[in-house]
Amino acid sequence: MNGDIKCKHIMIKNWRLVMDGRMHRFPLRILGTPHISEAGCRQILSPRIQAATLMAQHRTQTTKAVIFDLGGVVVPSPLAAFLEYERKLGLPKGSISRTVVESGDSGAWNRLERGELTLSEFADKFTEDVSARAGKRADMSGLLTYIGNGLTTPHQSIIDAVKSLRIEGLKTALLTNNWAMEGEGPNRIMDRDLFDVIVESSKVGTRKPERRIYEICLQQLDVKPEESVFLDDLGVNLKAAKAMGIRTIKVTDPDKAVLDLEREVGGLCLRRFVDGTTTVPEHLRIPMDRLETFFNQKLNLHSTEPPVLRCFQHGQSNPTYYVYYAGQHLVLRKKPPGKLLPSAHAVEREFKVMNAVGQFGVPIPKMYGLCEDSSVIGTPFYIMEYCKGRIFKSLHLPGMTYQERRDIYFAMADTLCKIHQVDISKAGLDDYGKKGGYLKRNIVRWSKQYEASKTEEIEAMNKLMDWLPKHLPEREAVTIAHGDFRLDNLIFHPTKPEVIGVLDWELSTIGDPITDLCTCLLNYYMPANFPMITSFQNMDVASLGIPSVQEFMDIYCQRMGIPSIPSWDFYVAFALFRFAAIIQGVYKRAISGQGSAPNSKLVGEFAKLMAEEGWKIASNSNLRPTVSMAGGGIQLGNTGGKRNYSTSSEGAVNQMTVSPKGLSPRAKNLYDKVKDFIEKEIKPAESEVMEFYRQEQNCWKVCPTVNRLKEKAKAAGLWNLFLPKEADPEMKLGAGLTNLEYAFMCEEMGKVPLSSEIFNCQAPDTGNMEVLVRYGSEQQKRQWLTPLLNGEMKSCFGMTEPKVASSDATNIESSITRERDHYVINGHKWWTSGALHPNCKICIFMGKTDKSAATHRQQSMILVPMDAPGVKIVRPLSVFGYLDNPAGHAEVIFENVKVPLDNMLLGEGRGFEIAQGRLGPGRIHHCMRLIGNTERAMELMLERTQNRVAFGKPLAAQGTIQQDVAKSRVEIEQTRLLVLKAAHMMDNYGNKVAAPEIAMIKVAAPNMALRVIDRAIQAHGGGGLSEDFILAGMFSWARVLRLADGPDEVHLRSISRQEYRKYNLSKL
């Protein structure tokens, strides 16, 4: 598309103005989803709006306001009701109206209209007036109700005219002689908001034709008499107005009066009003005779009346018209006039795609036909049905209930899925665009466009142009992409939450469907202070019922049958980048071509703001440079590479060291120190500590040797080794090791299980500290993280519940209820490891804050001090008889525990998000340690089998034992490599990309450890099962780990899902 050419046509596209019925002057506030089309951006400068305003001003120079009488103009005349009432009472024809006229100002009627009589006073007095003239009693007490009942339906043509006038920027007034009806008046008949001004005689104490009432009306309209037109059915009222200089139209037939009014207001179209349409501007006029001929010949439509055309105001770079002809409500969409690039404004494409997808379940207006012959109306065009429904311009859906809003948004998600599920080939759209490479192509295109329109260096744009190509999603799905999928491009059923038409397919192509999803969610990412576009950032949209990004995505994924959307940050950053590039282009053209365009400076600022927002998302993203997981190996994508702060061994770009010898000098040095400390300090103390805990009285105490060793380790700098560099890049809190580096040290710790506690690297504190580092507020960090990092306290993590299958955490039932300035917590947990430790001070508690939210938005995590009233430890649980004391695993009841609001982590409904984060490094430490466990088991086995003699020779001489040793070595080596690969993946490509490897290792390591330790136990005979050797304890722990970090089955499930996903994506 050629922007310059489009600019000449000063179209408005895509963004909706808040048009409260009038033309606005800048600054405009644009509500509607952010929009990314160039035409949309042009609207910021709004040349067409200005042109239209100027045109309207020119045409209606002398008319600024139109004043309507009520009875006889907006609604039928009450005179007919007078006649009927007379007939009913057997009064001579004309008795009532004659009484009104002849009684004059002192008569009951006029006094009622001036508000001088109440309704009951009027009934008596008017009965007297009419009776006196009729010569018999005529009860008038029911007259007003009778009149009122007959005036309920306004004339549609007049209502259309009023709405049309307002959209053209003219003021409107209702000037009515009426009576006080307990606050009802015109309300009962019509929407008062139709008029800018309503003057009611009973309220202002003067009535037509008194001069004063016209003066009041003009004053309120703030116009001069000659700038206004007055419509009334009574000559006497018109005469008085005319005498003041007001132009007048006598209404006998409302339809005809509207035609007269059209002439009076300079040819504005006041008929067949449709929301969002105005008079067709001069330069977009269509030869009506030829259009009519087309209707007759091609659509077989015939009428004695010419077509009525109105022009849609917004959302169209392709001019779009509402057409009323032969009783049909149609829409005509055409190319703009003038010279265009061949690919620009391709209405033929729109017609083709709409026609095609409409046959595959996408709601589309009925398509009547395409006319490619430019000789008919000057350009190709197509005709479709006008769908009468609701178009929501305000994203908050004002006036709707919580549930109605949800339903509308979910219908929107549904519709998007329908588009993306269209089978391109079956729909005959194989040639509708290139299949694949959409994102890359678009990054190149918009980068070029931005470079060409750059007016100053926007740092954030440069960064995005560098970042985006490096983070292209690994796989791009290929579907029909709408290109501009937003709420206000959808027509909803008049009453149901159902989309009946998807509009504006101009930007559609074959592309990446997630760009559509992102476009319709971009409001959530708009800067809160962005002046033109609705931002949801500082808005509590959840309380309105509008789904969150996560909820919307969940619905989308569910309907599309995909597990999740990887690389979401990329799509958001990309959308904002594209938006910024478009805005910059508009700005450049504005300052070069239309130097005086208002607000062009402001527009330039928008581009920067957008880019900065995009960069904020990109730079805070966990996304790593693209890798391909095909075949389970690591392949760099076309733009792949290491992330800019590699955490793998220095200099080892994408190389995975498989031995501590390959570690960086710093890491190797630390590794040697850890190994040495374990060997010299911890291992010798192991039996002493075990012995301490064999004493019943010491069960829940901290062994002094442990404390002593901890102090020593801390002093030696062997402390908090677990905290990955990624979470603590400045190494302020821990040793700043990569996962791979730590893996080797962790293995050493696994050989002497006590070690992880000595180095402050013990679960669940490690996972909890990571949570606080990543998600804790400053205050939470001060209060809880610092003492944990210092080893001054212990913590626990409470998710699992005895009453529900907690391997699926969506099941958990505990509640976190907000009450004024605190939360109240209730729940029953078990297997809360660490809760029994005498120093355990804090629990990260998972519970539900909103059971009605989307499945993964119900849960939250909150910090619960273990000494809070209502926290009750029920009992310690044992594993095969092991209490794992002094930390233990507790059953805990939380009963009406109150905690301050500040204890909430990250925010309500974000528990799953945190749980995902917690699944990272902390969870593979167990696997790393298991490798150490098995090395220790091997060591014990080798030692035992060489010294133990059975049947005349050492056990080691038995073939079966040799086989066990050999098998164990094979399995340990295999598993270690997988552990190291998982760590390497996490370091280089992030936890998300490494998710399959993390899941694999969680299954592989405990199962391998069970086999290896079991062989060692077997080789030890009965002693192996006793506490005399560490093997039974290690076996029990390895068994625990087939459950405690999530059951094997759950990990296997996610691995298999990944496999299927890869397979299915590769087919797309």
Ligand SMILES: Cc1cc2nc3c(=O)[nH]c(=O)nc-3n(C[C@H](O)[C@H](O)[C@H](O)COP(=O)(O)OP(=O)(O)OC[C@H]3O[C@@H](n4cnc5c(N)ncnc54)[C@H](O)[C@@H]3O)c2cc1C
């Ligand atoms: C020693 C130990 C320490 C623990 N520490 C903690 C802790 O500190 N904090 C905490 O919150 N929790 C802790 N846990 C709990 C642990 O996380 C849970 O036991 C585990 O998540 C399983 O939940 P569940 O026990 O409710 O089993 P359930 O959810 O009832 O599952 C039972 C079994 O069902 C099967 N199953 C489940 N899902 C699937 C599936 N998708 N496909 C096929 N089969 C399936 C599996 O075989 C599973 O073992 C600990 C557990 C142990 C044993």
